[in-house]
Amino acid sequence: MAIIKESYPVIGMECASCVKKIETILLKTEGIINANANLASEKITVEYDESLINKKMIAEAIKKMGYELIVG
Numbered sequence: 285m286a287i288i289k290e291s292y293p294v295i296g297m298e299c300a301s302c303v304k305k306i307e308t309i310l311l312k313t314e315g316i317i318n319a320n321a322n323l324a325s326e327k328i329t330v331e332y333d334e335s336l337i338n339k340k341m342i343a344e345a346i347k348k349m350g351y352e353l354i355v356g
């Protein structure tokens with residue numbers, strides 16, 4: 285099991301409730317240990333277990349919420 289901590293740019297966050305929504309849903313997602321969205325820098329920092337989830341899956345979850353995660 286490897287824990288990865290990375291930050292990705294996110295498009296579409298506009299207010300504190302976007303931040304809250306993204307963090308809440310990510311934290312409920314299996315494999316995500318920690319999630320922090322920053323409105324000012326427009327980035328999301330996630331800590332996840334790569335045996336359970338990957339950045340592509342995280343980007344999918346973000347997309348379902350109406351935002352776009354740039355995972356490269």
Ligand SMILES: [Cu+2]
Pocket residue numbers: 297298299300301302303
């Ligand atoms: Cu908002």
